[in-house]
Amino acid sequence: MSNRIDKVIARRVWDSRGNPTVEVEVQTTGGRVGRAIAPAGASRGTREAIDMRDGGKALGGLDVGQAVANVAERIAPALSGLDATDQKAADDAILALDPSALKDRLGGNATVAASLAVAHAGAAAKGEPLWQHLADLSGATPSIPLPEIQIFGGGAHAGRRVDIQDFMVMVPGASTFGEALEITSEVYRAAGSLMERKGRLAGVADEGGWWPVFDHNEEALETLVKAIELAGETPGDRVVISLDIAASEFGKDGRYRLALEDRELGRDEMIRLLGDWLDAYPIASIEDPLAEDDPDGMRAFTAAYGDRVQIIGDDYLVTNSALVRDAATDRACNAVLIKVNQVGTLSEALDCLTTASDRGFGTIVSARSGETEDVSISHMAVGFGARQLKVGSFTRSERMAKWNECLRIGDAIGQDRFVAGAPLADTAWARTYKGAA
Structure with a gap:
C-alpha cells in the first residue's frame, strides 16, 4: 500500500x-x-x-x-x-x-x-486537508472555532510582572471568524495606544500580548475595558473578556500569593476576589481560577459561578480523560483546555475532547507559549469540532500563522460554519455583568 x-x-x-x-x-x-x-x-x-x-x-x-x-x-x-x-x-x-x-x-x-x-x-x-482527515477520525462536523485572543500577557509568559497569566478578549457577537479577528485587532491596537499614552509601552510578552506594566492586577482589567471602548465597542456586548488565572503558578495548599500586590489570600478570599471581578467586568470565561492542588477551591468556585461563566480546567485537567470524568462528577469546572502536548498523542487528545463533550463541557483547543510555524492545532480545532481556539495574541508570526490558517479553512468549508457565540450560549455573562448596557 x-x-x-x-x-x-x-x-x-x-x-x-x-x-x-x-x-x-x-x-x-x-x-x-x-x-x-x-x-x-x-x-x-x-x-x-x-x-x-x-x-x-x-x-x-x-x-x-x-x-x-x-x-x-x-x-x-x-x-x-x-x-x-x-x-x-x-x-x-x-x-x-x-x-x-x-x-x-x-x-x-x-x-x-x-x-x-x-x-x-x-x-x-x-x-485531504488535515482538518478533513481529523474530522474523518473524530466523526465530528467541522466548524470554525471562536478565537480567544490575548491582549495583555502576564504570569510565566511575562516575567511574572503581574500575577494573572492572560487577559484576553473574545468576540461572540461577530458573524464570521474574520470579523472576530478584525474587532480583536482594533482592541489590541487600542490597548497599545493606551499603554503608550501612559508611558508604559514596554514591548510584548511570550505570546505576543502587551507587556503588563501595571501597579496591580485589576489595572489590567480596567485598561482592557477602556481598550474595548476605545475600539468603538461596548464591553459585554459583542466583545467580552476571558481570563487565564493560572493559579497553580502562585497558589499552593489553598493559599494564593499575589506578588505584585504583596499580599496573600486564602481560598475563600481568592474566590471572593475573582467573584468581585466577575461582577465588575464583562468576563465570560475564566481558566484555572484555583490551583491544581485545590479541588475544594475549584468545586466551590464552580458552585458559585458555574452558571454564569465558562470555567476552564487547564493545569487542573491537563488534557486527561480520567481527570475530566472526575471533574464532571465533582462539578469542579465546566470546560477543558485541549493541549495535545500535555497528553502526548493526538488520539489521547481526541479521547479527552470526546469525553468532555459527552459530559457537556466546553472544549477549547490551545497553543503553548513556546510555539512555531506549525498550524496543526488550527486543523485540530476545526476537524475535532472544538468550540474555541486559544493561540495567544494578535501579533508574532507563530501566532498569526494559526489565525490565518483558520481563515483559509473557513474559505474552504464556508463561513457559515463559524460557531460565533455558541460556545458561551449556556452562560449568563450578558445578564450578570452589572456594567452591561
Missing part, C-alpha cells in the same frame, strides 16, 4: 523563544510527507507529559538530543510499515513504547511531534 510509513526522520528545530524543540517528518511509500513540530509550555501542570531535555550547560540545559534520538531509535522502527491513515494504530504503537501519563520514557515532545506528523502524512496520503 502506498499509505505505508516508509521513513521517520527527527530533527532539532527552534521555537518562538529560541529554544530547541523536536520536529518529526513521516514519509510514506507513496511519496507523501507529513511534518510536525512539538510546542513547549512555560506554565505547566505537574501531571502533564514532560518535555524531555538534555540538561547540562549547553543551551541552558534545554537541548533535545535525547528526545530526537528516541524518535529515531525507538519510535521510527515502531511506526515503520504502519498505515499512515490509521492514526489510532500509530498512536497505539507509540504508547506501547511509553504508556506513562508523563511520557517520561520517550518525552512528550518526541511523542507529540511523531503523532502529529503521522496525521499530516495520513491526510496527504488521502489527498
Whole structure:
C-alpha cells in the first residue's frame, strides 16, 4: 500500500523563544510527507507529559538530543510499515513504547511531534486537508472555532510582572471568524495606544500580548475595558473578556500569593476576589481560577459561578480523560483546555475532547507559549469540532500563522460554519455583568 510509513526522520528545530524543540517528518511509500513540530509550555501542570531535555550547560540545559534520538531509535522502527491513515494504530504503537501519563520514557515532545506528523502524512496520503482527515477520525462536523485572543500577557509568559497569566478578549457577537479577528485587532491596537499614552509601552510578552506594566492586577482589567471602548465597542456586548488565572503558578495548599500586590489570600478570599471581578467586568470565561492542588477551591468556585461563566480546567485537567470524568462528577469546572502536548498523542487528545463533550463541557483547543510555524492545532480545532481556539495574541508570526490558517479553512468549508457565540450560549455573562448596557 502506498499509505505505508516508509521513513521517520527527527530533527532539532527552534521555537518562538529560541529554544530547541523536536520536529518529526513521516514519509510514506507513496511519496507523501507529513511534518510536525512539538510546542513547549512555560506554565505547566505537574501531571502533564514532560518535555524531555538534555540538561547540562549547553543551551541552558534545554537541548533535545535525547528526545530526537528516541524518535529515531525507538519510535521510527515502531511506526515503520504502519498505515499512515490509521492514526489510532500509530498512536497505539507509540504508547506501547511509553504508556506513562508523563511520557517520561520517550518525552512528550518526541511523542507529540511523531503523532502529529503521522496525521499530516495520513491526510496527504488521502489527498485531504488535515482538518478533513481529523474530522474523518473524530466523526465530528467541522466548524470554525471562536478565537480567544490575548491582549495583555502576564504570569510565566511575562516575567511574572503581574500575577494573572492572560487577559484576553473574545468576540461572540461577530458573524464570521474574520470579523472576530478584525474587532480583536482594533482592541489590541487600542490597548497599545493606551499603554503608550501612559508611558508604559514596554514591548510584548511570550505570546505576543502587551507587556503588563501595571501597579496591580485589576489595572489590567480596567485598561482592557477602556481598550474595548476605545475600539468603538461596548464591553459585554459583542466583545467580552476571558481570563487565564493560572493559579497553580502562585497558589499552593489553598493559599494564593499575589506578588505584585504583596499580599496573600486564602481560598475563600481568592474566590471572593475573582467573584468581585466577575461582577465588575464583562468576563465570560475564566481558566484555572484555583490551583491544581485545590479541588475544594475549584468545586466551590464552580458552585458559585458555574452558571454564569465558562470555567476552564487547564493545569487542573491537563488534557486527561480520567481527570475530566472526575471533574464532571465533582462539578469542579465546566470546560477543558485541549493541549495535545500535555497528553502526548493526538488520539489521547481526541479521547479527552470526546469525553468532555459527552459530559457537556466546553472544549477549547490551545497553543503553548513556546510555539512555531506549525498550524496543526488550527486543523485540530476545526476537524475535532472544538468550540474555541486559544493561540495567544494578535501579533508574532507563530501566532498569526494559526489565525490565518483558520481563515483559509473557513474559505474552504464556508463561513457559515463559524460557531460565533455558541460556545458561551449556556452562560449568563450578558445578564450578570452589572456594567452591561
